[in-house]
């Protein structure tokens with residue numbers, strides 16, 4: 481990254497929490513502050529070369545113009561930029577992999593200073609303690625590759641380009657998660673830059689409330705610069721499997737109904753997780769279904785594990801099994817490569833999510849209504865869409881072994897997280913109203929055909945800025961405590977985000 485400008489070096493902060501000595505200096509202009517040379521943080525301002533590239537979101541449905549994008553290389557430099565924000569009266573936002581569904585890494589508005597962490601990519605693996613200290617500019621593909629060199633692994637999603645900052649800030653689900661939990665569940669300590677610029681540690685023994693909040697709602701509380709994880713041995717034998725069907729809506733509904741019962745009541749070992757994927761069929765009134773998943777144990781037991789499900793559904797039209805070591809499974813799930821160097825793509829999309837309560841499975845009527853919508857409205861909707869019914873719960877799920885109050889991530893009794901994702905035709909703007917309509921109608925089919933008060937949640941890593949009661953759906957009974965922690969660590973909502981705890985109204 482070119483050094484385009486430098487910013488001044490402020491005095492070192494020694495203030496302890498609650499005694500903030502740095503305050504807004506009547507909004508000195510950012511340009512003036514940046515021009516006061518003294519410290520070497522790369523920073524790109526509007527009009528400078530690289531600004532357009534540095535502000536391009538993954539989801540092109542958004543087009544935000546932050547006032548600056550900084551590229552610090554140390555946590556001290558992150559602190560310097562936070563203090564620049566305080567002095568210039570601009571909110572500051574962290575960006576890790578830039579894969580927020582609603583471009584939250586750009587601040588979600590046009591007055592933020594973005595702290596892009598891409599130059600902070602160290603990973604330190606401790607083979608004695610079985611921990612890894614991961615700086616938050618790292619992407620999932622690089623973390624997986626590095627840990628695998630030590631025969632270690634962590635639970636997380638499949639896309640190598642997703643950043644650890646957002647992923648480990650709000651959850652982090654993958655096919656190892658019924659066995660190992662969410663990414664946040666493996667965090668033992670976090671180096672955090674606070675809203676006053678102080679660099680501190682959040683763990684069970686230091687800033688306990690902050691540690692709790694950072695595991696589920698990180699972006700509203702501080703900037704994680706390095707995260708310490710407790711790792712697992714990489715499983716030596718794995719299988720990635722997939723099955724597919726092409727079915728009339730009513731039969732597709734019965735497959736999902738069986739899948740729900742199988743996930744809820746089946747004797748499914750934690751080494752298994754997968755998703756039922758719903759996509760557009762060639763014929764109106766039909767849907768395509770796929771069941772894809774991971775099995776992190778010797779293949780011999782896989783068929784027997786899945787047999788109760790397959791006994792109750794039509795024979796699939798295709799089947800595939802790909803066995804190998806853990807790295808092999810991850811490369812398969814990433815679509816062939818874990819490398820993160822080549823230019824990443826963009827999309828133009830809207831997404832919604834539902835986390836379904838285990839204690840209140842979806843009614844048959846609601847599943848039928850969903851399939852009716854996808855086989856008709858979905859068939860008529862231009863562009864590419866997919867819905868994923870991901871297995872998070874069931875017997876032995878490590879995600880649900882924690883109490884709802886243990887971390888800020890509240891959904892410890894969900895059976896599924898369902899992701900509804902619809903792209904624009906050609907994956908480029910403008911985004912059509914038909915995409916919103918399909919997702920609204922699909923979620924509505926489920927919600928309105930369950931009993932009144934059906935207590936569903938939503939997943940904060942699949943952010944939906946149209947969700948009206950978002951604070952309850954994302955955080956449920958934890959939201960009130962989050963607001964309390966916010967008042968202690970960021971009372972002025974300096975880390976302001978749409979759908980962020982304590983956001984400005």
Ligand SMILES: Cc1cc2nc3c(=O)[nH]c(=O)nc-3n(C[C@H](O)[C@H](O)[C@H](O)COP(=O)(O)OP(=O)(O)OC[C@H]3O[C@@H](n4cnc5c(N)ncnc54)[C@H](O)[C@@H]3O)c2cc1C
Pocket residue numbers: 538573574575576577578579580581583584585586597616636637638639641642643644645646647649650651652653654698699700702703704705941942977
């Ligand atoms: C192609 C794709 C595949 C995905 N697959 C999965 C999956 O399999 N499983 C799953 O659970 N999720 C998945 N997701 C969702 C993904 O986990 C979230 O979008 C995640 O928040 C992205 O993190 P990021 O760092 O790349 O994004 P960013 O846009 O950089 O950040 C997202 C949010 O986190 C905040 N943040 C980033 N870094 C920090 C930090 N260091 N400290 C504090 N706050 C920070 C940002 O301010 C922003 O609010 C996927 C997303 C995409 C686009």
Ligand SMILES: *[C@@H]1O[C@H](CO)[C@@H](O)[C@H](O)[C@H]1NC(C)=O
Pocket residue numbers: 504505506507569
């Ligand atoms: C800081 O910005 C906020 C909103 O952006 C504004 O309301 C406030 O007046 C500003 N304060 C100063 C000191 O400029």
Ligand SMILES: *[C@@H]1O[C@H](CO)[C@@H](O)[C@H](O)[C@H]1NC(C)=O
Pocket residue numbers: 518519520
């Ligand atoms: C800033 O960069 C210059 C030139 O690269 C270097 O000499 C100087 O030591 C750096 N200052 C700091 C504070 O890093």
Ligand SMILES: *[C@@H]1O[C@H](CO)[C@@H](O)[C@H](O)[C@H]1NC(C)=O
Pocket residue numbers: 530533534823
């Ligand atoms: C644009 O940004 C990407 C990262 O998003 C970076 O890899 C690339 O080098 C940048 N391109 C230019 C021309 O600056």
Ligand SMILES: *[C@@H]1O[C@H](CO)[C@@H](O)[C@H](O)[C@H]1NC(C)=O
Pocket residue numbers: 741742745746747788
């Ligand atoms: C649900 O699955 C269990 C086995 O896990 C089975 O005994 C039961 O019959 C199934 N219920 C229905 C309605 O299919």
Ligand SMILES: *[C@@H]1O[C@H](CO)[C@@H](O)[C@H](O)[C@H]1NC(C)=O
Pocket residue numbers: 779780783799
């Ligand atoms: C599992 O079942 C499939 C058919 O669905 C079969 O092709 C495969 O050989 C079986 N695998 C094992 C290990 O038994």
Ligand SMILES: *[C@@H]1O[C@H](CO)[C@@H](O)[C@H](O)[C@H]1NC(C)=O
Pocket residue numbers: 916917920946948
């Ligand atoms: C989707 O539905 C919600 C109500 O559930 C509504 O508030 C929102 O405006 C709708 N969005 C669109 C784009 O139609």
